[in-house]
Amino acid sequence: MSLVIDFRDSLHRHVERELPWYVNGRLDETHRRRIAQHLSGCAQCRREEAQVRNLRAQLAQPLAVPAPAPDFARLARRIAAADAAPKPVAGRADPRRWLLPLGLAQAAVLLLVLVPALRAPQAPAPAQFRTLGAAAAPAAGPRALMVFRPETTLADARRLLQANGASILEGPNAAGAYLVALPSRRPEQAVAALRRAPGVLLAERVDREPAP
Amino acid sequence: MAAIADRRMDAFEDFYRLYHPRLARFIGGVLRRAEAVEEVLDDTMMVVWRRAGDFHPGARVSSWVFAIAYRQALRSLPRHAEALEFHEQVEMEGGSNPEAQQEQGQLRSSLDLALLRLSPEQRAALELTYYWGHSCAEVAQILQCPVDTVKTRMFYGRRRLRELLGPEWKEAV
Numbered sequence: 113m114s115l116v117i118d119f120r121d122s123l124h125r126h127v128e129r130e131l132p133w134y135v136n137g138r139l140d141e142t143h144r145r146r147i148a149q150h151l152s153g154c155a156q157c158r159r160e161e162a163q164v165r166n167l168r169a170q171l172a173q174p175l176a177v178p179a180p181a182p183d184f185a186r187l188a189r190r191i192a193a194a195d196a197a198p199k200p201v202a203g204r205a206d207p208r209r210w211l212l213p214l215g216l217a218q219a220a221v222l223l224l225v226l227v228p229a230l231r232a233p234q235a236p237a238p239a240q241f242r243t244l245g246a247a248a249a250p251a252a253g254p255r256a257l258m259v260f261r262p263e264t265t266l267a268d269a270r271r272l273l274q275a276n277g278a279s280i281l282e283g284p285n286a287a288g289a290y291l292v293a294l295p296s297r298r299p300e301q302a303v304a305a306l307r308r309a310p311g312v313l314l315a316e317r318v319d320r321e322p323a324p
Numbered sequence: 325m326a327a328i329a330d331r332r333m334d335a336f337e338d339f340y341r342l343y344h345p346r347l348a349r350f351i352g353g354v355l356r357r358a359e360a361v362e363e364v365l366d367d368t369m370m371v372v373w374r375r376a377g378d379f380h381p382g383a384r385v386s387s388w389v390f391a392i393a394y395r396q397a398l399r400s401l402p403r404h405a406e407a408l409e410f411h412e413q414v415e416m417e418g419g420s421n422p423e424a425q426q427e428q429g430q431l432r433s434s435l436d437l438a439l440l441r442l443s444p445e446q447r448a449a450l451e452l453t454y455y456w457g458h459s460c461a462e463v464a465q466i467l468q469c470p471v472d473t474v475k476t477r478m479f480y481g482r483r484r485l486r487e488l489l490g491p492e493w494k495e496a497v
Contacts (some may be wrong), residue, residue, distance in 0.1 A: 132482075138459035150472050163493075167482065171353075171454040176436050179348035180362035187369055188333065192371070209395045260488050320473035 123150060127157050131164045199218060255281065255319045256292045256306065264311035266294035272309050276302045291318070325385060328376035336373060343369075346386070347393050353451035354397045356439050365398045368393040387389055391467045401444060406426055439487040446481035 113297070127150050133139045134147050151158050163302040178211055260269050269290075273279055277295030292315075294302050299317070327335030344365065351364045371392045379388055439447060445467065452463045464471045486493045 131481050132453045132478050133460050136457050138452055138457065138462075163486075167485070168454040170435055171450055173355075174435070175349065175352045176354065177352050177358040177361070179345065179352060180342040180358075180365065182341065184337050187340065187366055188337075190366065190370065249421070255447055262332065284331050288331060 124157060127151070127154075128160055131161055132168070135161065135164050135168055142186075162316055195285065195287070226296075250321065252293040253296060254317065256299075256303050256315050258290045258292050258306065258312065258316075259288055259317045260290075260313040261311050261313050268311055269275070272306065272311060276305050278302055278306065288312075294319075325376050325381070328373065329379070329407055337430075339372070340369060341403060343389060347389070349455070350390055351393055353455060354370060354394065354448045355400070356436070356442050356447060358402045360397075360403075362444045364396045367400070371396065376476065380449055387462060387466050390452070394467060397448075398444060414423055419491050434492050435485070438485050441488055442481050446477045448485070449455045449477040453478060 127134075127147055130139065130143070134144060139147065151161055179285055268279075273292060277297075278292050280290050281293050282291040293304075294317070301314050303317055306312055328339060347368055348361060351356070351361050351368070355361060355364070368389070372389060375392075379385070413484050439450075442450075449463055450465055452458045452466060453460075458466070458473050460474050463474045468475065
């Protein structure tokens with residue numbers, strides 16, 4: 113007799129534990145049928161089922177706490193800041209490491225300009241922009257920082273650079289920016305041509321202070 | 325995800341717009357208070373941006389993202405513990421004062437207050453099952469725990485709500 117009671121008890125317990133998924137319809141068919149069968153003959157578990165259904169209905173309501181408003185620009189600034197922050201480098205210095213943080217730091221500043229600029233193209237560039245050139249490496253040939261439009265393919269970008277005697281040095285970094293080597297002859301002309309190309313969002317000399 | 329792993333900001337922005345409301349709901353459901361939701365949501369997005377390369381193409385994006393959000397929400401709790409205790413005290417005092425309760429009643433139901441007294445792990449299981457309609461196995465995957473643990477959390481979470489609400493349980497639920 114006690115065995116029967118134990119069996120019934122453990123069945124109640126089992127059903128009680130499975131009810132949330134019986135109620136949300138996510139049990140497999142065999143399992144669902146077994147529980148439905150038990151419920152049809154057990155008033156105690158049916159009462160529990162009704163409560164679980166009500167609890168589910170309550171928790172499916174919108175939250176009492178207000179949801180924060182989306183702000184992608186803020187997140188983009190945080191990413192740029194995190195990428196620009198100097199990271200502790202263990203072991204021997206790799207000469208390439210000098211170049212990469214340079215590109216990232218510039219792009220971080222750039223992103224501060226770029227993200228609001230994407231939303232409001234008429235917005236003037238903030239003063240930090242002038243410091244880009246100051247941060248750039250001297251006497252390493254003319255260079256530009258470039259951002260391509262999202263729809264521009266890498267193959268298109270390469271063709272465009274090749275046509276203007278330029279080539280990618282580094283990138284893309286977190287902001288999607290590339291550090292590009294410009295031809296030593298008439299670099300200003302090349303950068304102007306790149307800037308005019310439809311697939312380009314931004315092309316800016318970074319090897320010297322840009323003209324005010 | 326592949327585009328985000330390739331550092332495509334435009335793809336990440338699309339992802340952000342799609343997942344911001346979902347994560348606001350899920351994190352809000354786990355924390356059940358407004359203060360930390362924005363911070364945890366941004367932390368989650370930062371992890372997605374950095375770890376998109378770790379995502380397995382066959383997996384469900386939402387499960388992967390919710391698992392990250394859950395871990396970030398749990399990590400945020402010690403940081404907000406002091407503010408949390410203060411609020412709880414105020415709310416509990418309000419709960420014993422009928423006038424204050426009436427005032428608060430407009431904002432928070434008894435059930436909301438009782439949910440605050442559950443563990444975040446229990447709230448996460450309730451939220452994923454009842455609001456998001458996940459199966460037990462899916463909840464276990466998101467919460468990174470065995471299926472039996474999920475069932476236990478759901479069972480004791482419900483029992484605790486019943487204890488906390490007392491006679492109100494029948495009205496609230």
